[in-house]
Each structure stands twice: as C-alpha cells, then as structure tokens.
Amino acid sequence: MSIKIGILGYGNLGRGVEAAVKMNDDMELVAVYTRRAPETLKINSDAAVKSVAELEKGNEDIDVLVICGGSATDLPEMTPKFAKLYNVIDSFDTHAKIPEHFANVDAAAKAAGKIGIISSGWDPGMFSLNRLYASAVLPNGKDYTFWGKGVSQGHSDAVRRIDGVIDCRQYTIPVPAALDKVRSGADPELTTREKHTRECFVVAEDGADLARIENEIKTMPNYFADYDTTVHFISADEMARDHSGLPHGGSVIYSGTTSEGTKHVIEYSLKLDSNPEFTGSVIIAYARAAYRMNNEGMTGAKTVFDIAPAYLSAKSGDELRAHFL
Amino acid sequence: MSIKIGILGYGNLGRGVEAAVKMNDDMELVAVYTRRAPETLKINSDAAVKSVAELEKGNEDIDVLVICGGSATDLPEMTPKFAKLYNVIDSFDTHAKIPEHFANVDAAAKAAGKIGIISSGWDPGMFSLNRLYASAVLPNGKDYTFWGKGVSQGHSDAVRRIDGVIDCRQYTIPVPAALDKVRSGADPELTTREKHTRECFVVAEDGADLARIENEIKTMPNYFADYDTTVHFISADEMARDHSGLPHGGSVIYSGTTSEGTKHVIEYSLKLDSNPEFTGSVIIAYARAAYRMNNEGMTGAKTVFDIAPAYLSAKSGDELRAHFL
Numbered sequence: 001m002s003i004k005i006g007i008l009g010y011g012n013l014g015r016g017v018e019a020a021v022k023m024n025d026d027m028e029l030v031a032v033y034t035r036r037a038p039e040t041l042k043i044n045s046d047a048a049v050k051s052v053a054e055l056e057k058g059n060e061d062i063d064v065l066v067i068c069g070g071s072a073t074d075l076p077e078m079t080p081k082f083a084k085l086y087n088v089i090d091s092f093d094t095h096a097k098i099p100e101h102f103a104n105v106d107a108a109a110k111a112a113g114k115i116g117i118i119s120s121g122w123d124p125g126m127f128s129l130n131r132l133y134a135s136a137v138l139p140n141g142k143d144y145t146f147w148g149k150g151v152s153q154g155h156s157d158a159v160r161r162i163d164g165v166i167d168c169r170q171y172t173i174p175v176p177a178a179l180d181k182v183r184s185g186a187d188p189e190l191t192t193r194e195k196h197t198r199e200c201f202v203v204a205e206d207g208a209d210l211a212r213i214e215n216e217i218k219t220m221p222n223y224f225a226d227y228d229t230t231v232h233f234i235s236a237d238e239m240a241r242d243h244s245g246l247p248h249g250g251s252v253i254y255s256g257t258t259s260e261g262t263k264h265v266i267e268y269s270l271k272l273d274s275n276p277e278f279t280g281s282v283i284i285a286y287a288r289a290a291y292r293m294n295n296e297g298m299t300g301a302k303t304v305f306d307i308a309p310a311y312l313s314a315k316s317g318d319e320l321r322a323h324f325l
Numbered sequence: 326m327s328i329k330i331g332i333l334g335y336g337n338l339g340r341g342v343e344a345a346v347k348m349n350d351d352m353e354l355v356a357v358y359t360r361r362a363p364e365t366l367k368i369n370s371d372a373a374v375k376s377v378a379e380l381e382k383g384n385e386d387i388d389v390l391v392i393c394g395g396s397a398t399d400l401p402e403m404t405p406k407f408a409k410l411y412n413v414i415d416s417f418d419t420h421a422k423i424p425e426h427f428a429n430v431d432a433a434a435k436a437a438g439k440i441g442i443i444s445s446g447w448d449p450g451m452f453s454l455n456r457l458y459a460s461a462v463l464p465n466g467k468d469y470t471f472w473g474k475g476v477s478q479g480h481s482d483a484v485r486r487i488d489g490v491i492d493c494r495q496y497t498i499p500v501p502a503a504l505d506k507v508r509s510g511a512d513p514e515l516t517t518r519e520k521h522t523r524e525c526f527v528v529a530e531d532g533a534d535l536a537r538i539e540n541e542i543k544t545m546p547n548y549f550a551d552y553d554t555t556v557h558f559i560s561a562d563e564m565a566r567d568h569s570g571l572p573h574g575g576s577v578i579y580s581g582t583t584s585e586g587t588k589h590v591i592e593y594s595l596k597l598d599s600n601p602e603f604t605g606s607v608i609i610a611y612a613r614a615a616y617r618m619n620n621e622g623m624t625g626a627k628t629v630f631d632i633a634p635a636y637l638s639a640k641s642g643d644e645l646r647a648h649f650l
Contacts, residue, residue: 016583019583019584019587020583022584023463023464023465023583024464095650098646098647098650099643099646099647102646119650124650126458126462128649128650129458129634130593131649132634132635132637132638132645132649133454133637135638135649136610136613136634136637136638137451137603137607137610137637138348138603138606139348139349139639140348258341258345258348258599258602258603258605258606259344259347259599259602261598262344262598262602263598264595264596264597264598264599264602264603264606265595265596266451266593266594267592267593267594267595268455268591268592268593269591269592269594270590270591270592271510271589271590272589273586273587273588273589274583274584274587274589277583277584277587278462278463278583278589280583281583281589285461285462288461303646304634305633305634305635305642305645305646305649305650306634306635306642307633307634308630308631308632308633309454309457309458309461309630309631309632309634310457310630310631312457312458312461312462313457313460313461314461314464317630317631318424320457320630321423321424321427321628321630322423322424324453324456324457324460324630325420325444325449325453325628325629325630
C-alpha cells in the first residue's frame with residue numbers, strides 16, 4: 001500500500017516533488033491540483049490533473065498534500081486552509097513570519113486532527129537541522145550559513161516583478177575569503193556584504209530604461225540593498241542557452257569550543273544540480289513522516305525540529321540500526 | 326532546576342563528558358562513579374566521587390547516567406544493568422552488535438520505565454544521522470564515510486595489548502584521491518584499502534622484538550589487516566611531545582540522483598581538536614533528550630534516529646523556530 005501524494009501547484013517546485021515521488025517505491029502521485037484550467041496542464045507522470053476546486057471539497061483520496069506555492073502570499077493562506085482538510089506540507093521560507101505561520105497551521109491542523117509540516121526543504125529544512133544539531137552539541141559556538149553558488153528563485157522572481165523586466169536569473173555567490181576564514185575556526189564577524197555577492201542576468205523589454213532597472217535591483221530592500229550586486233543585461237537566447245538550470249547549494253559551518261583552546265568545526269554542505277528536485281526530495285521524505293505521525297495519532301504543526309529522523313525513511317527501525325547507525 | 330548528570334567511568338570519555346556538562350547551564354554534574362577506590366580519583370570539577378557500588382543500590386539522585394565504558398565488554402553488561410535503575414546513555418560502537426545491545430537495553434529500560442539511549446557520539450551518532458537523512462532524502466544514492474585524520478582510540482588500544490608495547494597512538498587517514506573522487510559525485514567503488522591508511526606511533530619495551538610487533542600490528546584482523554599500515558617506533562618523550570592530543574574528524578559524503586543526469590552531493594564533515602570532548606558534547610545533548618523524553622512518559626531503548634532534534638536543545642520550540650529555522 002503506497003502513500004498517496006497530491007501536489008498543489010505545478011511550477012518548478014511541483015515538478016521537483018513529482019520527480020521525487022518517482023524515486024520512492026512506497027509512494028504514488030495521485031493528482032496534481034491547479035488553479036489553471038486542468039485540461040491545459042501537461043504533467044510528467046500519469047497522475048490526474050484536477051482543479052483546486054476539487055481539493056477544496058475535502059474528499060480527495062490523498063494521504064498528504066504538498067503545497068507548492070509562494071511564501072509571500074500563497075502559503076500563508078493555503079497551508080492553514082488545507083490543513084483543515086488534509087495532512088499538508090509546505091516549504092514556507094519567509095523566516096521572519098515563521099512563528100505566525102506555525103501558529104496558524106497548528107490551530108487549523110489540530111482542530112482537524114491532521115499534521116501540517118511547514119518550512120521543509122533545505123533552507124529552511126536541512127540547513128536548519130544542522131544549525132540546531134550543531135548548537136545543541138556545542139552551545140558555546142557560532143553558526144554561519146553560506147548559499148551558492150546557485151540560482152535564488154526568490155531573488156529572480158523579485159527582479160522579474162520590476163517594470164520592464166521579462167526574465168531574470170539571480171546567482172548568489174559566497175565570498176571565498178569569508179568561507180576560508182570561517183572554516184579555519186577563526187569565528188570572524190562578517191557583515192551581510194562580506195559573506196555573499198549577487199549576480200543578476202536580466203532580459204529586459206525592448207526600449208526599457210536599463211539604468212532604472214539596474215538601480216531598482218541594486219537598491220531593493222531586503223533582497224539586494226545590503227549586497228554588492230552586479231547586473232548583466234542579456235538576450236532571451238542567451239538566457240535559454242546559458243542559464244536554463246537551477247543549480248544551488250551552500251554550507252552551514254559551525255565552530256564551537258568545549259574547553260579553553262579546544263575547538264571543533266562542523267560543516268554541512270550541499271552541491272545541487274537542481275534546487276527544485278532536491279527541495280522536492282526533502283519535502284517528500286517529510287511527507288512520509290507526516291503520514292506516519294498522523295497514523296500514530298499526532299496532530300498539529302510540525303517543523304523539521306519536531307520530527308524524529310527515523311520517520312523520514314522507508315526502512316524499518318531494525319534495518320536503520322543494522323545498516324546506518 | 327538543572328538536569329542532574331552522573332558519569333560512570335572516568336577515562337578520556339568521562340573527562341570529555343565532564344567538560345561538556347560545564348558548557349550547559351541547564352545541567353550539573355552531581356557525581357562521578359568509579360570502579361577504583363573513590364579517594365584515589367581526582368576530577369576536574371567539584372562533583373562527588375563515589376564507588377560504583379553506591380550506584381548499584383539504585384538510590385542515587387541523578388536524572389541521567391552517562392556510561393563511559395568500552396564497547397567490547399563494559400557496555401554490553403553495564404548499560405542494560407543500569408537501565409533498570411536510571412535513565413542511561415552510552416556510546417556503544419561495535420556496529421555488528423548494535424541490534425543485540427538495543428534489544429537488551431530496550432527490555433531493561435521498558436521494564437523500569439526508563440530511557441536508555443545507545444550508540445550516541447559522532448560515529449555512531451552524528452555521522453549515522455547524516456547517513457540516514459541523506460538516504461531518506463535521496464533514496465537513489467550511495468554513502469561514503471571517511472574518518473580522520475585523527476587518533477582512533479580503539480586501534481591505539483588494540484596495539485597497546487600487543488606484548489612488548491608500552492604505548493601507541495594510531496592515526497586513521499583518508500586517502501585524498503578517494504575523497505576527491507567521492508566529492509565529485511563519481512560514485513566510485515572503493516575497497517577498504519583504497520579509502521584509508523593507518524599510521525601507528527609505538528613506544529616499545531626495551532629489547533622488545535620490533536619486527537614481531539610490527540608484524541602483529543599489520544596482520545591484526547579487523548583492525549589493520551585490510552589497510553596499508555605504517556609503523557614508527559618512537560621514544561616515550563617523543564610520544565608525550567608530539568602525540569598528546571586526541572584530534573579526530575571525518576566526513577560522511579552522500580551522492581544521489583533525482584532524475585536522469587541530475588545529481589546532488591551532500592557532505593557532513595567534522596574537524597575536532599578533541600575527540601572525547603566532542604563525543605562527550607554529543608552525549609550530553611542526548612542526555613538532555615533522555616531526561617525530557619522520560620519526563621514525557623517515553624521509555625525503552627532509543628538511538629539518535631528515534632529522537633526529534635528539538636529535544637537536544639535547551640532552547641524552547643518558539644526560540645528554535647524563530648532563530649534556527
């Protein structure tokens with residue numbers, strides 16, 4: 001008997017989740033739900049394509065709904081709404097609003113007897129786990145997170161919303177000297193600007209005011225204002241040829257001491273060919289956890305912090321102890 | 326109110342646990358228990374030093390007992406025995422016997438309403454976690470574990486048991502070419518010999534047969550026979566001057582695919598100035614988990630796989646979500 005997965009939203013992340021389901025024998029994708037007209041959507045598997053209106057009726061035969069929406073406006077509304085009907089999981093990543101989102105999903109999921117996992121993926125997600133494990137083991141220490149080199153979809157989207165911009169690919173790049181300093185255990189104080197640079201490849205509309213676009217990018221609060229950013233205007237053909245992938249990665253580096261002069265450095269790093277497929281893979285492992293935990297009677301909002309690692313694996317406790325411990 | 330820790334056994338690991346307790350404000354070391362005459366033992370804190378006979382009475386006022394014994398003979402007997410009386414934690418690392426040890430501790434702890442965490446530390450422990458997380462996220466992949474450069478206490482002890490050997494420090498060293506190949510995502514098939522080399526620094530008795538000692542080391546089954554090993558005979562002074570620390574470390578590297586040609590590499594690595602202090606720090610974080618889980622009514626044997634990460638941290642769920650997620 002497989003775990004029945006539904007996907008809401010079929011953009012990059014939805015397709016990544018779809019790819020991840022195929023890697024797991026104990027799961028099947030039963031349906032993709034869309035706000036578009038279902039007959040216009042072609043997907044990469046033989047699951048059903050249905051309108052989100054079907055999902056809202058609450059009778060879909062799915063064990064876990066993976067909600068693939070944007071953190072800015074989609075997820076704050078969708079995740080609590082669907083947690084009233086199904087076990088749900090999202091990848092909400094607006095760090096400042098996580099407490100509020102957690103509370104909303106918790107109330108909805110508890111009332112319905114469902115599990116709602118929020119902020120799953122790699123950051124938040126696997127990186128968060130590594131920050132927590134390291135700081136719990138070495139409370140006298142400090143964590144550093146570096147992202148990239150890779151495409152930030154949030155930053156690319158932010159640039160795309162600028163008037164006159166047709167397309168953008170934004171690469172986040174760690175500053176090598178900063179990485180080296182942190183890996184040495186030197187515990188440097190680093191400003192935002194000292195840790196990463198940002199590089200934007202932009203396709204603009206014919207006749208657009210490029211100087212204005214470049215200025216709007218470089219001064220955009222939260223996204224770019226605190227970084228050294230370079231902007232390149234390229235053609236649509238160059239974009240398709242050179243920037244079609246969505247690679248990403250990064251490192252969480254933690255250094256801490258256990259006694260005078262005794263230092264330890266912990267590093268967790270990812271090199272990802274496809275950010276959406278890896279994010280989808282993390283989400284799907286946690287979807288398995290959501291299903292199992294709910295079967296055991298647990299309800300409410302959960303994050304990666306609240307979930308024992310064994311719930312993520314299709315293997316039994318005996319197998320895990322024999323082969324992974 | 327602090328969590329009251331007892332330590333059984335005051336060797337390198339016991340002292341590492343003692344150092345770790347000092348880093349955690351919510352914990353206090355109440356006593357070190359020893360099989361030696363208590364009055365002969367000087368410890369690095371103002372906790373009591375008591376005979377293990379006191380512990381056996383079952384009335385000691387401790388929340389968690391950290392059992393710092395050897396995996397070969399101490400822990401298989403001690404951990405189940407004391408799990409009948411206290412919440413316990415050990416760092417049992419004989420991989421092949423983990424299922425049996427788990428079953429024995431589980432029976433004892435369940436009968437007593439206690440928690441018994443086994444095989445905590447970094448390998449088994451943090452490395453095990455990373456093998457599990459990576460394989461759950463990328464089921465179509467492969468894990469590699471490299472140890473070192475660092476002192477293996479088990480291998481050093483094995484050499485010390487050879488007739489004519491006074492002291493030994495054994496360094497485990499990853500083969501750089503193997504590391505590079507794995508990090509590239511090439512998924513190589515590597516023999517034991519291709520992954521690590523071993524280097525022994527040995528102080529021998531005056532007049533000992535050095536050729537025989539070297540041969541006994543290099544042909545020792547399980548420990549050395551499958552590796553390229555170099556042996557250096559040095560003086561006691563050189564040992565004290567050049568090899569007094571117990572540094573260690575290593576990497577778990579996992580590479581997996583999510584679709585045709587789409588590859589991801591996950592690496593978790595440790596660089597440790599002191600193996601016992603880091604191991605002790607992991608154990609102490611899991612001791613906190615043992616205490617909390619037992620307070621919530623959970624009992625039986627647990628490994629790092631069974632414990633939600635949030636239990637390890639002194640911080641609240643709200644704090645963790647706000648600052649680490």
